[in-house]
Amino acid sequence: MRMLALHLAVLAGVAALQFVLPAYHHTNAARILVLATYAIGFNIAFGYTGLLSLGHALFFAGGMYATGLLVDQGGWQPWAALLAGPAAGGVLAAGVGLLALRTAGPAFMIVTLMFAQAFHLAILYWGRFTGGDEGFTLSGAARRLGPFDLADPATRYGAAFLLFAAAMLGCLALVRSRTGRVLIAVRENEERTRMLGYDPFRAKLLALVLSGLLSGAAGATYGLMFGYVGGSFAAIQYSILPLIWVLLGGAGTVLGPLLGTALLFYLIDWASSVTTASQFVVGAVLILLVLFAPRGLLGLLRERGLRSLP
Amino acid sequence: MNRETILHPTRRSLLAGGAAALTAATLPRFVQAQSSEPIRLGFQLHRTGIGAAYGRWYERTALAALKVVNEAGGIAGRPVEILFEDDATDPRRGAEGVEKLASQAKVDMIFGPLFSHVVIAAAPRAAELKIPYLVCSEGYHVASGKLNRWTLQPGITDVRAQVTAMAPWVTQNLGKKVTMIFPDYAFGHDHRDFFTEAVAAQGGEVVAQIAIPPTETSFTRYFPRIPRDTEVLYHVMVGPAVLTFVKELGEFYGSGAKPEIFGFIDSLEAVDIANPGLQFLEGSHFWEGQCRMLQPDASEAETFYRDAVGVDANGAAIEDPKNVSCYGHMFSVWETLFAIKQGMEACSWRGPQDRQAFVEAVEAFTEMPAGRERPQGAKVFNPKLHQVFGHQFISKLEGGKLVKVHETSLEDGIYPSDVDYLATSF
Amino acid sequence: MDFGPFLLLAVMEGLVGAAVLALTASGLSLVFGVLRVVNVAHGEFFMLGAVAAWFVSQWVPGPPALAFAVALVACPLLVAGLAALADRLVLKRLAYEPEATIIATIGLLYILQQAALTLYGPEARPVPPPFEARLQLPWFGWSGYKLFVIGAAGAVLAGLWLLLARSRIGLVMRATQIDRETATAFGIDVDRVYAGTFALGAALAAIAAVLIVPIQQAHYLMGGDPLLLSFIVVVIGGLGSLRGTLVAALLIGVSDGVISTFFEPTLAKILATLLVALVLVFRPQGLFGARA
Structure with a gap:
């Protein structure tokens, strides 16, 4: 109960933030919420189920392109196209999962990486439709969900918040459910889980599909919110980023993804304002952080007392 | 993180070229202006990432042009500052940079990006923020109609x-x-x-x-x-x-x-x-785009520009002959700054309230004769396409x-x- | 050009790629095998080797061959020293915890990249080859230096094999790889073995870079692809199997060239990428890995 209250308080805080933040940080917060949703999706596979994928950009960009192409070239209504995003993420994850989950550990990392790389190359290759590396912009009409215009800052924040809140509460419900405990059991000891009568393959596939679904939803929302769909979101960098966010915040924690995403975002923002050698500062801080909290910030908190943190 | 440091990026302000030295007191030329408040321009810079080789020279060209503009009395008598923001040659960072320059640094307008994916990702944000976005990107994306009313390319042919x-x-x-x-x-x-x-x-x-x-x-x-x-x-x-x-x-x-x-x-x-x-x-x-090596028939404007940026006859930095410039492209930065000056003066720029008037002023450009403002040569601006042809x-x-x-x-x-x-x- | 010579050229090009990839990947494979961590900064060690070779080529007077020889010795040593330092200062303190190591080496990657950008610059700079030679075949011309790269990489790999299979150092490394506890019990200084392996892995990447840089130029972002390709090769070959790494490098290097003769280039890359995924799906332990 106390934990539920904590998470609701965080959500309330995030919701209230929009009224006090100046314009620049207001937009940043909206970005962070959507990217944190992506991180939550990644965390379900990686943090809770132990599936270290290096190919999540496939699901994020897959959702972004599904929505973007349908609304831009398919003539779909924006809300319908928006729903196609998570669907695409989920379907792609199911497809990848059916093949990739035959492997584990480093082989799983490579297989997921390869599928994502193939997708990235395909986006460049079929540039006539996808715009290749340049991508394409979405018109104002493509970004209006009924009466809600995603180009409007307050609406955009609201949409980002709703997406994030749904993802976070969904994640919280999942990890406290029986299914969630099976996922964690698979992470801890797959053989034992099998002997207890569960099917680890099914559990892992479920985790990956949920993960892909959230990633696709985040990608689709991001595209509509900022009016741009581009190949760089399918590049390997966008598979590595959620890993960094989740590890910084604390893998296998519900709030870790938000914390990690916000932390890295503002770390880069701050570093580039104090020095032109900003990557140096970012690198050094990452190393210091990991020396100080090898299991992420919330992982540290969990070790230092807050054991019940989900 | 300290909120103070986020809101007041003092170090970046210091990058504002030679503007700090150019106070109204030391340069009487500024006195006749109604307001001596500096004009602040944001520059979206490929400082890191794959565009860094261009970024380095784009920054140098921008600072050289800035010096010339300020020494000649600034824009409509007001001194000019440039704030550089790294975009890591990445589309997402590019869009964020536009927001940062517009909302946080409160610049009057933004210019400078070359790489087309950065431009295409950032242009919708510039339009939402209703801030003029003058790109130096030779791709066929401004003229193709993909972008918007706020995005202009007066400095380089597509x-x-x-x-x-x-x-x-x-x-x-x-x-x-x-x-x-x-x-x-x-x-x-x-x-x-x-x-x-x-x-x-x-x-x-x-x-x-x-x-x-x-x-x-x-x-x-x-x-x-x-x-x-x-x-x-x-x-x-x-x-x-x-x-x-x-x-x-x-x-x-x-x-x-x-x-x-x-x-x-x-x-x-x-x-x-x-x-x-x-x-x-x-x-x-x-x-x-412009001849890297000094040609015998080079115009006075060209040699003036070459000297101002600090480029030798072979197209390399004067101080280091091995440091070769991006001479075929970087004139676009210089010419874009002068186009900004021309547009601002044409619309009697007072402040951000005149941003739309500025775009309309640029849209009134047609013939753009050669001269120190345009060392690459004469150009024609096509308002419908928001694109210049040289x-x-x-x-x-x-x-x-x-x-x-x-x-x-x-x-x-x-x-x-x-x-x-x-x-x-x- | 007829298909025969076309294929020959593709195979020869593939062999150069494979030789350099084998060197780089063997470094990653050693680190992976002994320390059980993924070194995300491995590609940056490769980049540092190339950048350092450029500096050497500027500072060492005389014929390019002399500068090349100096670079071939000095650059790997320098990079190995840096790697050992990173191991002592960071990785050891993290107890080689795999996830923390990923973040730490990503941090290292950022630092090394920025250092190269600041001290060396964003341009791609060429390094002269030790000798100029051009092979004229009946159908096309080819760089003689590329032949040398294949030979030199082969020699270094043979030396590495001797080191691992025949020397005491190799024995100690293998013992540590198989069972850390027992190795400690036998008086092996595991910390030193780890630092040494990490340094050796980085040095191999640097050697590969010094060999390739006369063909490819040094650039501060050049580390990305070698890292990815090495990682793929190590896993396809089978974790902990140096032989597997070599075979996989050869397979991937050559097949990449050959596939590209049949399809449009980018389409060929897409197919080759999917092929790698499928190989692992049907043989998750890699070509030479023991079944888990």
Whole structure:
């Protein structure tokens, strides 16, 4: 109960933030919420189920392109196209999962990486439709969900918040459910889980599909919110980023993804304002952080007392 | 994190060129202005990432132009500052940078980006923030109608016009059977589509199109695809692997018969043409946005610009002859700053409330004569396309020097288009 | 060009790629095998080797061959020293915890990249080859230096094999790899073995870079692809199997060239990428890995 209250308080805080933040940080917060949703999706596979994928950009960009192409070239209504995003993420994850989950550990990392790389190359290759590396912009009409215009800052924040809140509460419900405990059991000891009568393959596939679904939803929302769909979101960098966010915040924690995403975002923002050698500062801080909290910030908190943190 | 440091990025303000020294007290020229409040321009800079070689010179050119502008009394009598924001040559960071410059640093307008994916990602944000966004990107994206009313390109000709202008000379002087080698992404595809079209219009033929996958570091295996009857080899490779490309091409053909070679200087921007391995290019031709090496007939404006930026006759930094500039492109930064000055003065700029008036003032541009503001040469601005059209140069590499052999006329680059930004809303 | 020579050229090009990849990947494979961590900064060690070779070529007077020889010795040593330092200062303190190591080496990657950008610059710079030679075949010309690269990489790999299979150092490394506890019990200084292996892995990447840089130029972002390709090769070959790494490098290097003769280049890359995924799907332990 106390934990539920904590998470609701965080959500309330995030919701209230929009009224006090100046314009620049207001937009940043909206970005962070959507990217944190992506991180939550990644965390379900990686943090809770132990599936270290290096190919999540496939699901994020897959959702972004599904929505973007349908609304831009398919003539779909924006809300319908928006729903196609998570669907695409989920379907792609199911497809990848059916093949990739035959492997584990480093082989799983490579297989997921390869599928994502193939997708990235395909986006460049079929540039006539996808715009290749340049991508394409979405018109104002493509970004209006009924009466809600995603180009409007307050609406955009609201949409980002709703997406994030749904993802976070969904994640919280999942990890406290029986299914969630099976996922964690698979992470801890797959053989034992099998002997207890569960099917680890099914559990892992479920985790990956949920993960892909959230990633696709985040990608689709991001595209509509900022009016741009581009190949760089399918590049390997966008598979590595959620890993960094989740590890910084604390893998296998519900709030870790938000914390990690916000932390890295503002770390880069701050570093580039104090020095032109900003990557140096970012690198050094990452190393210091990991020396100080090898299991992420919330992982540290969990070790230092807050054991019940989900 | 300390909220204070986020909201007050003092270090960045210090990057504002020579503006700090230019207070109204020390420079009486500013006194007559109604307001001596500095005009603040944001510059979206490829400081890191794949565009960093360009970024370094774009920054240098911007600071040189800034100095000239301020020494001549600024814009409408007000001093000018430039705030540089790194975008890591990444589309997401680019969009964030536009927000940061507009909302946090509260600049009056933003200019400077080159890489087209950054421009295309950031342009919608500029339009939402209703801030003029003047890009220095030669891709065919402003003129194609993909962007918006707030995005303008008054400093450099787009790639469609460049290749259209050049095709007649290539087919008449080098050959009619062309093989194209280009990177397999949007920039290369623009070349592929428009040059093929332009060559066909001249009665020539593109006999093969060889698209090289991005991130490729070795090229020899693609050369056998070049048909034997190729008369002209057209290359637009970009990125760090370009030298490899040229060297391997040289090894492949050796001293035997080879086609004429025509390339875009994009391949060799920031690269010393005297590098070992580049001898193979001797006798080949290049498109140049502006002639890197000082030509005998260079205008006074050109030498003035060259000196102001600190570039020697070979196109390298005066202080370091090995540090070669991006001379074929960076004039766009200089000319864009002067276009901003012209536009601001035309709309009697007071502050951000005049941003729309500024765009309309630029849309009133037509003839843009040569001069110190435009050292690359005269241009014509097409308001409907938000795009400028200028002269293009073809140079031949002779004895390690790039020698100008042809200058296209302004009309050569004009292509039909039904894009009309004037009909779109702000 | 006829298909025969076309294929020959593709295979020869593939062999150069494979030789350099084998060297780079063997470094990653050693680190992976002994320390059980993924070194994300491995590609940056490769980049540092190339950048350092450029500096050497500027500072060492005389014929290019001399500068090349100096670079071939000095650059790997320098990079190995840096790697050992990173191991002592960071990785050891993290107890080689795999996830923390990923973050730490990503941090290292950022630092090394920025250092190269600041001290060396954003341009791609060429390094002269030790000798100029061009091979003229009946159908096309080819760089003689590329032949040398294949030979030199082969020699270094043979030396590495001797080191691992025949020397005491190799024995100690293998013992640590198989069972850390027992190795400690036998008086092996595991910390030193780890630092040494990490340094050796980085040095191999640097050697590969010094060999390739006369063909490819040094650039501060050049580390990305070698890292990815090495990682793929190590896993396809089978974790902990150096032989597997070598075979996989050869397979991937050559097949990449050959596939590209049949399809449009980018399409060929897409197919090759999917092929790697499928190989692992049907043989998750890799070509030479023991079944888990």
